[in-house]
Amino acid sequence: xxxxxxxxxxxxxxxxxxxxxxxxxxxxxxxxxxxxxxxxxxxxxxxxxxxxxxxxxxxxxxxxxxxxxxxxxxxxxxxxxxxxxxxxxxxxxxxxxxxxxxxxxxxxxxxxxxxxxxxxxxxxxxxxxxxxxxxxxxxxxxxxxxxxxxxxxxxxxxxxxxxxxxxxxxxxxxxxxxxxxxxxxxxxxxxxxxxxxxxxxxxxxxxxxxxxxxxxxxxxxxxxxxxxxxxxxxxxxxxxxxxxxxxxxxxxxxxxx
DNA sequence: ATGACATTTGCAAAATGA
Numbered sequence: 001x002x003x004x005x006x007x008x009x010x011x012x013x014x015x016x017x018x019x020x021x022x023x024x025x026x027x028x029x030x031x032x033x034x035x036x037x038x039x040x041x042x043x044x045x046x047x048x049x050x051x052x053x054x055x056x057x058x059x060x061x062x063x064x065x066x067x068x069x070x071x072x073x074x075x076x077x078x079x080x081x082x083x084x085x086x087x088x089x090x091x092x093x094x095x096x097x098x099x100x101x102x103x104x105x106x107x108x109x110x111x112x113x114x115x116x117x118x119x120x121x122x123x124x125x126x127x128x129x130x131x132x133x134x135x136x137x138x139x140x141x142x143x144x145x146x147x148x149x150x151x152x153x154x155x156x157x158x159x160x161x162x163x164x165x166x167x168x169x170x171x172x173x174x175x176x177x178x179x180x181x182x183x184x185x186x187x188x189x190x191x192x193x194x195x196x197x198x199x200x201x202x203x204x205x206x207x208x209x210x211x212x213x214x215x216x217x218x219x220x221x222x223x224x225x226x227x228x229x230x231x232x233x234x235x236x237x238x239x240x241x242x243x244x245x246x247x248x249x250x251x252x253x254x255x256x257x
Numbered sequence: 258a259t260g261a262c263a264t265t266t267g268c269a270a271a272a273t274g275a
Contacts, residue, residue: 010263012265013263013264036264036273037265060266061264061266061273062264062265062272062273109274163275166275168275201275203261203262203275204261205262205263207261208261215275247263247275
Protein backbone atom coordinates (compact mmCIF):
# COMPACT_ATOMS: atom_id res chain seq x y z
CA UNK A 1 0.00 0.00 0.00
CA UNK A 2 1.15 3.51 -0.87
CA UNK A 3 1.09 6.09 1.93
CA UNK A 4 1.74 9.69 0.88
CA UNK A 5 2.47 12.90 2.75
CA UNK A 6 1.77 16.09 0.81
CA UNK A 7 1.98 19.66 2.07
CA UNK A 8 -0.49 21.25 -0.36
CA UNK A 9 -0.02 24.91 0.71
CA UNK A 10 -3.75 25.68 0.58
CA UNK A 11 -6.20 22.90 -0.28
CA UNK A 12 -8.57 25.22 -2.16
CA UNK A 13 -5.81 26.92 -4.16
CA UNK A 14 -4.38 23.46 -4.90
CA UNK A 15 -7.62 21.67 -5.75
CA UNK A 16 -6.79 20.84 -9.42
CA UNK A 17 -3.31 19.53 -8.46
CA UNK A 18 -4.72 17.59 -5.52
CA UNK A 19 -7.51 15.97 -7.57
CA UNK A 20 -5.19 14.99 -10.41
CA UNK A 21 -2.71 13.51 -7.93
CA UNK A 22 -5.45 11.25 -6.56
CA UNK A 23 -6.57 10.35 -10.08
CA UNK A 24 -3.06 9.57 -11.32
CA UNK A 25 -1.43 7.94 -8.30
CA UNK A 26 -4.45 6.50 -6.47
CA UNK A 27 -2.61 6.41 -3.13
CA UNK A 28 -4.09 4.15 -0.46
CA UNK A 29 -3.55 6.82 2.19
CA UNK A 30 -2.97 10.54 1.65
CA UNK A 31 -1.81 12.73 4.55
CA UNK A 32 -2.20 16.45 3.87
CA UNK A 33 -0.74 19.52 5.59
CA UNK A 34 -1.30 23.26 5.30
CA UNK A 35 -4.96 23.03 4.34
CA UNK A 36 -5.17 26.76 5.20
CA UNK A 37 -8.93 26.59 5.62
CA UNK A 38 -11.48 26.37 8.40
CA UNK A 39 -13.38 23.08 8.73
CA UNK A 40 -16.49 24.61 7.10
CA UNK A 41 -14.40 25.65 4.08
CA UNK A 42 -12.89 22.21 3.45
CA UNK A 43 -13.83 21.10 -0.10
CA UNK A 44 -15.78 18.12 1.22
CA UNK A 45 -17.97 17.66 -1.87
CA UNK A 46 -15.00 17.60 -4.25
CA UNK A 47 -13.18 15.10 -2.02
CA UNK A 48 -16.31 12.94 -1.67
CA UNK A 49 -16.60 12.83 -5.46
CA UNK A 50 -13.21 11.10 -5.64
CA UNK A 51 -14.53 8.27 -3.49
CA UNK A 52 -11.89 8.93 -0.83
CA UNK A 53 -12.93 9.27 2.81
CA UNK A 54 -11.40 12.15 4.77
CA UNK A 55 -10.93 13.30 8.33
CA UNK A 56 -9.45 16.74 8.86
CA UNK A 57 -8.53 19.34 11.44
CA UNK A 58 -8.75 22.74 9.79
CA UNK A 59 -7.87 26.26 10.85
CA UNK A 60 -8.69 29.60 9.27
CA UNK A 61 -5.77 31.09 7.34
CA UNK A 62 -2.95 28.67 8.11
CA UNK A 63 -2.05 25.18 9.39
CA UNK A 64 -4.62 22.39 8.96
CA UNK A 65 -4.04 18.64 8.50
CA UNK A 66 -6.02 15.75 7.01
CA UNK A 67 -5.95 11.99 6.41
CA UNK A 68 -7.67 10.51 3.34
CA UNK A 69 -8.15 6.86 2.48
CA UNK A 70 -9.06 5.22 -0.83
CA UNK A 71 -10.60 2.07 0.69
CA UNK A 72 -12.45 1.94 3.97
CA UNK A 73 -12.24 5.06 6.10
CA UNK A 74 -9.83 6.60 8.57
CA UNK A 75 -11.06 6.19 12.14
CA UNK A 76 -10.07 9.22 14.19
CA UNK A 77 -7.82 8.54 17.20
CA UNK A 78 -6.88 12.11 18.11
CA UNK A 79 -6.69 15.70 16.93
CA UNK A 80 -3.83 17.69 18.41
CA UNK A 81 -0.85 16.45 20.41
CA UNK A 82 -1.26 15.84 24.13
CA UNK A 83 0.61 18.01 26.61
CA UNK A 84 -0.70 21.55 26.04
CA UNK A 85 -4.46 22.19 26.19
CA UNK A 86 -3.82 25.88 25.34
CA UNK A 87 -2.25 25.05 21.95
CA UNK A 88 -4.77 26.22 19.34
CA UNK A 89 -2.78 25.27 16.21
CA UNK A 90 -4.22 22.52 13.98
CA UNK A 91 -1.05 20.55 13.37
CA UNK A 92 -1.71 16.92 14.26
CA UNK A 93 -4.32 14.30 13.38
CA UNK A 94 -4.07 10.56 13.97
CA UNK A 95 -6.23 7.69 12.77
CA UNK A 96 -6.66 3.95 12.51
CA UNK A 97 -6.38 2.90 8.87
CA UNK A 98 -6.94 -0.84 8.64
CA UNK A 99 -4.36 -2.37 10.98
CA UNK A 100 -2.13 0.73 10.80
CA UNK A 101 -1.95 3.84 12.95
CA UNK A 102 -1.26 6.85 10.75
CA UNK A 103 -0.52 10.43 11.80
CA UNK A 104 -0.49 13.53 9.58
CA UNK A 105 1.63 16.20 11.26
CA UNK A 106 2.69 19.74 10.47
CA UNK A 107 5.58 20.62 12.73
CA UNK A 108 6.06 24.35 13.44
CA UNK A 109 8.51 26.18 11.18
CA UNK A 110 10.10 28.06 14.10
CA UNK A 111 11.63 31.00 12.24
CA UNK A 112 13.10 33.32 13.21
CA UNK A 113 15.48 31.57 15.61
CA UNK A 114 15.62 33.16 19.06
CA UNK A 115 11.96 34.14 19.13
CA UNK A 116 8.92 32.58 20.80
CA UNK A 117 8.21 30.87 17.47
CA UNK A 118 11.42 28.87 17.79
CA UNK A 119 10.62 28.08 21.44
CA UNK A 120 7.17 26.89 20.33
CA UNK A 121 8.77 24.63 17.71
CA UNK A 122 11.06 22.98 20.29
CA UNK A 123 8.23 22.64 22.81
CA UNK A 124 6.03 21.04 20.14
CA UNK A 125 8.84 18.60 19.28
CA UNK A 126 9.14 17.65 22.95
CA UNK A 127 5.40 16.90 23.04
CA UNK A 128 5.80 14.87 19.84
CA UNK A 129 8.72 12.96 21.40
CA UNK A 130 6.56 11.93 24.35
CA UNK A 131 3.62 10.97 22.16
CA UNK A 132 5.82 9.02 19.72
CA UNK A 133 7.17 7.00 22.66
CA UNK A 134 3.62 6.19 23.76
CA UNK A 135 2.78 5.07 20.22
CA UNK A 136 5.81 2.75 20.12
CA UNK A 137 4.72 1.21 23.40
CA UNK A 138 1.60 -0.07 21.64
CA UNK A 139 3.88 -2.26 19.49
CA UNK A 140 1.76 -1.69 16.40
CA UNK A 141 2.60 -0.62 12.84
CA UNK A 142 2.64 3.19 12.93
CA UNK A 143 3.52 5.79 10.30
CA UNK A 144 4.30 9.36 11.39
CA UNK A 145 3.90 11.23 8.11
CA UNK A 146 4.15 14.93 7.49
CA UNK A 147 5.97 18.17 7.01
CA UNK A 148 8.44 17.94 9.87
CA UNK A 149 10.14 21.27 9.10
CA UNK A 150 13.43 19.58 10.01
CA UNK A 151 16.46 19.27 7.71
CA UNK A 152 18.00 16.22 9.43
CA UNK A 153 21.59 16.56 8.09
CA UNK A 154 23.64 18.83 5.85
CA UNK A 155 23.05 16.36 3.01
CA UNK A 156 19.37 17.25 3.15
CA UNK A 157 19.66 20.85 1.95
CA UNK A 158 21.14 22.49 -1.13
CA UNK A 159 23.34 24.85 0.89
CA UNK A 160 23.86 24.26 4.62
CA UNK A 161 25.95 27.42 4.70
CA UNK A 162 23.28 29.64 3.16
CA UNK A 163 20.63 28.19 5.49
CA UNK A 164 22.79 27.94 8.62
CA UNK A 165 20.65 30.41 10.56
CA UNK A 166 17.34 28.82 9.59
CA UNK A 167 15.25 27.16 12.31
CA UNK A 168 15.03 23.98 10.21
CA UNK A 169 18.79 23.32 10.54
CA UNK A 170 19.52 24.39 14.11
CA UNK A 171 21.42 21.90 16.30
CA UNK A 172 18.51 21.90 18.80
CA UNK A 173 16.05 21.12 16.00
CA UNK A 174 18.19 18.29 14.68
CA UNK A 175 18.85 16.91 18.16
CA UNK A 176 15.12 16.82 18.90
CA UNK A 177 14.48 15.00 15.62
CA UNK A 178 17.29 12.50 16.29
CA UNK A 179 15.96 11.84 19.78
CA UNK A 180 12.64 10.80 18.25
CA UNK A 181 14.31 8.73 15.52
CA UNK A 182 16.47 6.92 18.06
CA UNK A 183 13.41 5.73 19.95
CA UNK A 184 13.32 3.13 17.18
CA UNK A 185 11.74 4.81 14.14
CA UNK A 186 12.90 4.31 10.55
CA UNK A 187 13.16 7.35 8.25
CA UNK A 188 11.70 5.68 5.15
CA UNK A 189 13.22 7.99 2.53
CA UNK A 190 16.74 7.68 3.95
CA UNK A 191 16.34 3.91 4.37
CA UNK A 192 15.63 3.64 0.65
CA UNK A 193 18.04 6.38 -0.48
CA UNK A 194 20.95 6.22 2.00
CA UNK A 195 23.26 8.54 0.06
CA UNK A 196 23.02 11.95 -1.54
CA UNK A 197 20.45 14.67 -1.98
CA UNK A 198 16.76 13.84 -2.22
CA UNK A 199 14.55 16.87 -1.73
CA UNK A 200 10.85 17.32 -0.95
CA UNK A 201 10.56 21.14 -0.88
CA UNK A 202 11.74 23.92 -3.17
CA UNK A 203 11.10 27.55 -2.23
CA UNK A 204 8.98 29.58 -4.66
CA UNK A 205 11.55 32.38 -4.60
CA UNK A 206 14.93 32.91 -6.26
CA UNK A 207 14.48 30.19 -8.90
CA UNK A 208 14.99 27.46 -6.30
CA UNK A 209 13.02 24.87 -8.28
CA UNK A 210 14.77 25.63 -11.57
CA UNK A 211 18.23 25.21 -9.99
CA UNK A 212 17.20 22.28 -7.75
CA UNK A 213 17.88 24.25 -4.56
CA UNK A 214 15.74 22.11 -2.29
CA UNK A 215 15.29 20.77 1.22
CA UNK A 216 14.32 17.35 2.57
CA UNK A 217 11.77 18.19 5.25
CA UNK A 218 8.80 15.90 4.55
CA UNK A 219 9.38 12.62 6.37
CA UNK A 220 7.64 9.28 6.94
CA UNK A 221 8.79 7.58 10.15
CA UNK A 222 8.00 3.88 10.52
CA UNK A 223 7.61 2.00 13.79
CA UNK A 224 9.51 -1.33 13.91
CA UNK A 225 6.54 -3.45 12.85
CA UNK A 226 5.75 -1.00 10.03
CA UNK A 227 9.42 -1.10 8.96
CA UNK A 228 9.14 -4.91 8.78
CA UNK A 229 6.68 -4.33 5.93
CA UNK A 230 8.78 -1.69 4.15
CA UNK A 231 8.93 -2.03 0.35
CA UNK A 232 9.95 1.28 -1.19
CA UNK A 233 9.96 5.06 -0.70
CA UNK A 234 10.36 8.10 -2.89
CA UNK A 235 9.32 11.60 -3.91
CA UNK A 236 6.84 12.31 -6.71
CA UNK A 237 9.05 15.22 -7.71
CA UNK A 238 7.43 15.87 -11.07
CA UNK A 239 4.35 17.38 -9.41
CA UNK A 240 6.48 20.26 -8.07
CA UNK A 241 7.06 21.42 -11.65
CA UNK A 242 3.41 21.63 -12.67
CA UNK A 243 1.25 24.73 -13.11
CA UNK A 244 0.23 26.32 -9.79
CA UNK A 245 2.14 23.66 -7.82
CA UNK A 246 2.62 23.53 -4.07
CA UNK A 247 6.19 24.30 -2.97
CA UNK A 248 6.32 20.71 -1.59
CA UNK A 249 6.28 17.47 -3.60
CA UNK A 250 4.25 14.39 -2.55
CA UNK A 251 6.54 12.06 -0.57
CA UNK A 252 5.64 8.39 -0.15
CA UNK A 253 6.34 4.95 1.27
CA UNK A 254 4.96 1.59 0.18
CA UNK A 255 4.32 -1.16 2.75
CA UNK A 256 3.34 -4.80 2.35
CA UNK A 257 -0.33 -5.53 2.97
C1' DA B 258 17.75 41.25 3.73
C1' DT B 259 11.75 44.73 6.60
C1' DG B 260 14.41 40.94 0.08
C1' DA B 261 12.69 37.11 -3.68
C1' DC B 262 6.99 34.43 -4.15
C1' DA B 263 2.66 32.43 -2.79
C1' DT B 264 -1.65 31.99 -0.04
C1' DT B 265 -5.25 33.71 3.06
C1' DT B 266 -8.06 37.25 4.92
C1' DG B 267 -10.81 40.72 3.35
C1' DC B 268 -10.81 44.50 0.23
C1' DA B 269 -5.26 47.24 1.89
C1' DA B 270 -1.89 45.53 3.62
C1' DA B 271 -0.59 42.27 7.11
C1' DA B 272 0.32 37.43 8.61
C1' DT B 273 2.50 33.27 7.52
C1' DG B 274 5.64 30.39 5.49
C1' DA B 275 10.97 28.08 5.24
